[in-house]
Amino acid sequence: MTVVRNRLALAALGVLALLVIAAVFSPLLAPDDPAKQQLLARLTPPAWEGGGSLAHPLGTDQLGRDVLSRVVYGSRVSLLVGIGAALLAGVVGAVCGLFAGFRGGWPDRILMRFADIQLAFPSLLLALAIVGFLGSGLWNVVLVLGFTGWVAYARVVRSEVLSLRTRDYVTQARATGVTDLTIMRRHLLPNVLPHLATIATLHIAAAIVAEASLSYLGLGVPKETVTWGSMLADGQLYLGTSWWVAVFPGLALMLTSLAINITGDALRDVADPKAYRR
Amino acid sequence: MTTQAPVLEIRDLHVDFRLAGGPVHAVRGVSLTAHAGETLAVVGESGSGKSATMLAALRLNPEPPCAYPGGEVLLDGRDLLALPEKRLREVRGNDVAMVFQDPMTSLDPLQRVGNQVAEVLRTHRGASRAGARQEAVRALDEVGIPDPELRARQYPHELSGGLRQRVMIATALVGRPRVLIADEPTTALDVTVQRQILDLLAELRARHGMAVVLVTHDLGVVAETADRVVVMNAGRVVEHGTVAEVFETPRQQYTRDLLAATPRLEPTS
């Protein structure tokens, strides 16, 4: 049982490692320039299909651009958006949750009311509205997805802090004269970190998919930048005839999101210092 | 009075916990007997194996890690360790009942206490809903719960710690068990409440002629309530006898240390 889980987690970690390598070394790994159009080689099928060639292992799209190269380059945006959004939302959410949970009173009420209001809006709709307002662009997408995601972190941190702050060791620290900020940093944050990590993995996967959705709708990253979302958008027109244009970026998206979720589960299992010793 | 055959007899019981880090021999050859109408105290500190022994009596230790490599638990001469699970369920709560230390975690927080008492009758006696309910109220009354009709309709969190423990005792007694195993039944309670619960147990034992096995770490409680004592340490019985024998002429150094460590109200004479 645990062995199976470990193997699965190992495979997931492998996929993620591959993703990071692809993102960092895109120029070295991609066989071709992802923007180079070869109108004579439009919609070439993958190498193993009739009419395919090794020059374009995963085929080409409607403008004759190499699909493999585009999938490799697309990982850069996905990774950046996923990690960026999670980092931003995590920091904002953790700080808000810590203060709200530990101090209580009116800051808590205001913050949590604000969170409720934000949750009442469908997050993709909110993201669409903000992107429409700020304009598209990679960093705006990160900002928007980070901003729409902070509530989940804040709520989990707050409820965790509410129970932690009555623990004897927090009382003990207060009785010793430790300042509130130090208590939050030393006693509360380390104990909520594993929970944060779990939400972060879910959020990274969700942000990657959300970026793809935004790009698919044409509201994400500018057209010149390759993303899996815009590839999907391009490819759907040709699904009947040239499936590879949409399927490969879709597969990459699904595998990444799955791998991140599995890694998150595994992380949660080992996060407890008491769980496994020696 | 103890010449008759014991109701419950544990013979050379071994209990192992097979954990990832290697097996732990929690109980290493424990033998004891409990007779109708008497209180046997099982005394020991944490890790002595006293709770594992008692849970083994009803095979309630979680069984993937737990195993019984040897010994017998005889109820009227029938070995409970050899019974199939289905037959064992007929024994639990019916012939042998248990009361645990923490009534808050052993009662279901989402069930009215009357239903929890009645459940025993419905499972073992196939009593009707109305009949079981009536019997439950009577049981609550018997354990000294004031206004039992009203209390039966309340939830565990609406009761004080002492009342909850009385509910637990009512649940244990409603099936008219012949053996009542009480595992630290008063440890979580205030002293004045502890005194009431101990008195209640003694009274019910006398009235119904049960055998009571009282697990405790408190030698004061033993001296107040028990007829005989078994002292356990590191999974073994290190001493047994009547309370007077064990307290006045302890044979083992461990028992002497335990007696010396027990805080006393009066300066020791």
Add this chain to the structure above:
Amino acid sequence: MTTADTSRRTTTRTTLLELDGLAREFTGPGTTRTIAVDDVTLTVEDGETLALVGESGSGKTTLTRLLLGLLDPTAGTVRFEGHDLARLSPAEMRALRAGMQVVLQDPYSSMNPRMKVTDIVAEPLVTHDVTYRGRRARARLRERVGELLESVGLPARLQDRYPHEFSGGQRQRVSIARALASSPRLVVLDEPTSALDVSVQSQVLDLLVELQRQHGLTYVFVSHNLAVVRQIADRVAVLRRGRVVECGETATVLGAPRHPYTRELLAAVPRPDAYRTRTRTGTGTGTGGGTTGV
């Protein structure tokens, strides 16, 4: 002697802690009010052990939180070393805390499971003495923590372990070491042995007595166990429903209680020699023998 500078002004050398007309109410849901502590006036002399005795709901926990300044009273004052806690600025209050420490009941929840013992014991040190902070001071800090652990009967090398690697009794020793780190004058012991086995309990009580003698400590010892109180306390205050119903020398209160509640409490304590004189309800038929008198 470390940093608790100016606040170390001993007023009369006798009274260390003064509670005067102390009260605390809690407002529950709606307008329900509970008076947890009701008009408590007590003094604790320098170097003595005062026991606070009471059952659940007696207000003993609230009272300790009030005297530690962790909770504000609704009426009355707490004076420690002559300072009215309510009149201190937050910074002054924090500085004062070096002089009063607490050991809590549950040895499992009183330590951050993610911190090593070094950092747990050192928390009062780094909080009140800047010279113990930072990487440079680490060696000195470890040395001090080692000394503290040895003073409570634990090997210094155990400081690199995590709390879950210790037994209940060892953890309580770690808690005591932490309480001593800032060289306090007052230590509030909140049921420090009630979660422990009897043999461990008696060792910890002996240790507390020894430490008190060495360091001239003052103890406020909260307990529900009168037998333990008899062993350790000079004076006893019996609490019931937020009020002190009886207060005096331990021998007097336990030997000749005046208040009916104290008598009830005493009568309820199970006595290890009760088997000799047992006549309680339903107590078997007595196997004869036992009553040889002695």
